[in-house]
Amino acid sequence: MQLLLYSSGDDQSLRRLEAAIYKVIPERLIEVFKKLDDFRERLRMPVEPDSIAVLAASNREELRRMQILRSLLTEIYVVLVIPDRNKKTIELAHLLLPRFLSQKGSDFADLETVLNRMYANSQQAAGWSSLKEANDGST
Numbered sequence: 001m002q003l004l005l006y007s008s009g010d011d012q013s014l015r016r017l018e019a020a021i022y023k024v025i026p027e028r029l030i031e032v033f034k035k036l037d038d039f040r041e042r043l044r045m046p047v048e049p050d051s052i053a054v055l056a057a058s059n060r061e062e063l064r065r066m067q068i069l070r071s072l073l074t075e076i077y078v079v080l081v082i083p084d085r086n087k088k089t090i091e092l093a094h095l096l097l098p099r100f101l102s103q104k105g106s107d108f109a110d111l112e113t114v115l116n117r118m119y120a121n122s123q124q125a126a127g128w129s130s131l132k133e134a135n136d137g138s139t
Helices: 012-024 036-043 060-072 087-094 109-137
Strands: 003-007 030-033 052-056 077-082 100-103
Touching: 003 012, 003 036, 012 030, 012 052, 012 109, 030 036, 036 060, 052 109, 060 087, 077 087, 077 109, 100 109
Parallel strands: 003 030, 003 052, 052 077, 077 100
Antiparallel strands: none
């Protein structure tokens, strides 16, 4: 499991988002990207099972630019932080097929809960996979 974080912003909202992420996910599993092109290149490389992409759109135009990532996000869970709850923004956000939507002005407690569950599920799945491999090897 890996968490790939994309955010071009650098404001109080981003600091709250990062704090929520780092509270739940071990730092060694987090990769941070500030440029959309760098993030897109990373998505072209393999990711571990149950990986998560947290995308923070600072405005609707950036969310529109994120649409180039759609075909690269099919094997990864998407958590999207949107700039507002405007109908057009939400319609655009849903094109990325997010597992969870949060808003930029949030305290991110809800996002923290979701990430905690996703991380716990990935660890449980990894444990079952290791157990299965050990059992398969002993037969």
